[in-house]
Amino acid sequence: MEIKTIDLTKTYRLGPSEITAVNKVNFEVNEAKFVAIVGPSGSGKSTLLNLVGLNDYPTSGKIFIDDADASLLSSSKRRKIRLFRMGFVFQTFNLLPTLTALENVELPMSLADKPQKEQREKALRLLETVGLGKRLFHRPKELSMGEMQRVAIARALANEPEIIIADEPTGELDSKTAKEIIALLFDINRKEKTAVIVATHDEKIVDVADTIYTIQDGRLRLES
Amino acid sequence: MRYTSVIEEMNVFFSGQVMVVSKDTIVIQAIPITRGAFPQSLAEEIKGNIKEVEKAVPVLFITSINFEGIIQPVPPNFTIGIPVEDWGLILGLTPLKGNVGHYPTNESSNEVLVGASLADQYNWTVNKEIRVNGYKLNVTGILDTKLAILNRSIIMPLKLAQKIYTYPKSANIIAVKPIEGYSQKDLADTIEQQISYVQALTETERNDMIQPVLAQVETWNLGIQAVIFIMSLILVMTVTLMSVSERRRDFATLDAMGAPLSYVFRVVIFETSLIGVLGGILGIVFGSLAALVLASLYTNIPLAMFFPTFYEIIPPFYMCEIFLAVVFVCCLGGIIPAINATRMRIAEVLRAEY
Numbered sequence: 001m002e003i004k005t006i007d008l009t010k011t012y013r014l015g016p017s018e019i020t021a022v023n024k025v026n027f028e029v030n031e032a033k034f035v036a037i038v039g040p041s042g043s044g045k046s047t048l049l050n051l052v053g054l055n056d057y058p059t060s061g062k063i064f065i066d067d068a069d070a071s072l073l074s075s076s077k078r079r080k081i082r083l084f085r086m087g088f089v090f091q092t093f094n095l096l097p098t099l100t101a102l103e104n105v106e107l108p109m110s111l112a113d114k115p116q117k118e119q120r121e122k123a124l125r126l127l128e129t130v131g132l133g134k135r136l137f138h139r140p141k142e143l144s145m146g147e148m149q150r151v152a153i154a155r156a157l158a159n160e161p162e163i164i165i166a167d168e169p170t171g172e173l174d175s176k177t178a179k180e181i182i183a184l185l186f187d188i189n190r191k192e193k194t195a196v197i198v199a200t201h202d203e204k205i206v207d208v209a210d211t212i213y214t215i216q217d218g219r220l221r222l223e224s
Numbered sequence: 225m226r227y228t229s230v231i232e233e234m235n236v237f238f239s240g241q242v243m244v245v246s247k248d249t250i251v252i253q254a255i256p257i258t259r260g261a262f263p264q265s266l267a268e269e270i271k272g273n274i275k276e277v278e279k280a281v282p283v284l285f286i287t288s289i290n291f292e293g294i295i296q297p298v299p300p301n302f303t304i305g306i307p308v309e310d311w312g313l314i315l316g317l318t319p320l321k322g323n324v325g326h327y328p329t330n331e332s333s334n335e336v337l338v339g340a341s342l343a344d345q346y347n348w349t350v351n352k353e354i355r356v357n358g359y360k361l362n363v364t365g366i367l368d369t370k371l372a373i374l375n376r377s378i379i380m381p382l383k384l385a386q387k388i389y390t391y392p393k394s395a396n397i398i399a400v401k402p403i404e405g406y407s408q409k410d411l412a413d414t415i416e417q418q419i420s421y422v423q424a425l426t427e428t429e430r431n432d433m434i435q436p437v438l439a440q441v442e443t444w445n446l447g448i449q450a451v452i453f454i455m456s457l458i459l460v461m462t463v464t465l466m467s468v469s470e471r472r473r474d475f476a477t478l479d480a481m482g483a484p485l486s487y488v489f490r491v492v493i494f495e496t497s498l499i500g501v502l503g504g505i506l507g508i509v510f511g512s513l514a515a516l517v518l519a520s521l522y523t524n525i526p527l528a529m530f531f532p533t534f535y536e537i538i539p540p541f542y543m544c545e546i547f548l549a550v551v552f553v554c555c556l557g558g559i560i561p562a563i564n565a566t567r568m569r570i571a572e573v574l575r576a577e578y
Contacts, residue, residue, distance in 0.1 A: 047571070050570065055479075055569065055570050056569070075485075079479075079482040079483070079484060079485075080482065081482070082482035083483070084482070086482075090477070092473075094474075094570075096474050096477070096478075107481070108481050108482075111478075111482065111483050111487060155481075
């Protein structure tokens with residue numbers, strides 16, 4: 001999957017003032033790259049990821065997914081891209097609290113109408129991969145933060161996406177667990193050839209990224 | 225519904241006959257609910273003076289509204305005094321339970337028939353001696369009928385009823401049967417012309433008299449149902465909206481994952497339907513019990529006696545109707561929250577949180 005943005009801008013109206021969260025961003029992600037977007041809180045990282053992940057609409061500018069203008073895609077097509085071609089990892093994990101770890105991982109496959117047997121086998125395999133083979137039937141509140149993020153990563157991988165979009169995946173974790181999660185994402189990137197875009201201010205992620213962007217006041221700059 | 229059907233059921237009494245009652249008596253179908261007694265001899269007068277009368281039978285119908293000094297909203301039992309040779313006039317061919325016993329044979333006897341519900345309540349059996357207003361009476365049979373009024377009635381010879389309830393040589397109904405081919409309407413008009421202090425009611429008039437009351441009861445029922453429907457709808461909607469709002473992050477996550485809108489919609493509707501199913505079942509169970517307890521309190525009939533006829537009091541059809549209505553209301557109440565849930569976007573939710 002190739003994602004390209006041209007002069008991507010997103011502004012919000014906050015009372016009388018207008019805030020430009022993302023300002024004329026030109027950005028490109030090619031296959032199987034590990035991209036880090038680094039910046040302080042409020043710099044526009046999450047907004048940019050939401051735009052790139054087709055979870056939000058830009059105020060101006062364009063997003064191209066494999067050369068197709070995303071603004072011309074119907075809501076249903078955008079959903080399908082999110083479901084089948086993208087995986088999301090959130091800072092606060094966003095696991096469904098009433099479902100077990102196994103059910104949380106099965107959910108995207110269920111949404112994609114995959115057969116029940118396949119869902120179960122794949123979910124078991126993914127949870128084994130992220131080291132949670134023994135926590136299958138635990139609900140999120142029975143898991144540690146690190147374990148929850150592992151479940152979230154397994155869930156993001158369920159439909160074999162071409163890209164994983166992770167918004168501050170280590171933001172809620174202690175440094176040891178954060179290291180493990182970074183290693184896991186790196187591993188997925190290298191072994192599964194899945195592109196990873198991570199918004200972060202964690203130096204450890206920066207260390208492993210192929211491409212590093214910095215973002216400040218909504219403006220993106222390529223670092224390396 | 226049950227209340228109106230009991231009222232409608234009353235008109236099976238005195239079928240094909242004109243019912244003569246005192247002019248100031250309020251009549252609900254075939255039951256005079258205020259006591260307007262007149263001399264029993266009026267029956268002979270009607271028979272003697274009007275040649276179109278085949279038969280005129282005096283009846284004493286006592287509604288026991290005053291029970292142990294407390295006015296009962298629903299009469300718990302009735303006494304019907306009727307000449308022994310005319311049993312069939314009111315009862316038709318009502319059989320006796322288990323074909324045991326017999327109808328009282330002698331006008332001066334102390335023999336009575338009792339309704340099955342009364343017999344069950346007080347453990348009355350055939351040949352058992354019972355006491356009514358201090359008089360010793362002998363039960364000669366238990367009526368085998370589904371009519372609610374007869375089930376709660378003591379049927380006795382007219383003379384006995386007059387003695388027990390101190391209505392000497394009096395009656396409060398005269399059932400007048402016209403000769404064949406003569407209309408009830410014409411007979412009723414003739415009676416009212418000749419006897420100024422009575423009203424003569426044909427079957428149709430008795431029905432017509434009660435229709436406005438029944439219509440009013442039905443209107444009230446409908447009104448109450450509509451209010452309950454709207455209140456339930458608002459309640460379900462509010463609770464579900466709150467529930468959806470509390471879980472906005474979950475719905476937004478589903479949206480971010482690419483869940484189809486129909487999936488999110490179905491999740492919410494399924495939840496409200498489930499609430500409807502559980503609420504419907506619990507509502508029917510507790511509502512039915514509450515109805516029986518209230519009926520028992522109003523009528524002074526022990527609660528246990530309602531259970532054998534539970535499905536007659538609250539028929540399964542009504543239960544199904546109520547159940548479906550509850551599920552329908554819950555589904556309907558879930559629509560707006562479900563639409564709301566489909567509009568949760570991860571970008572907005574996260575922006576609102578941070």
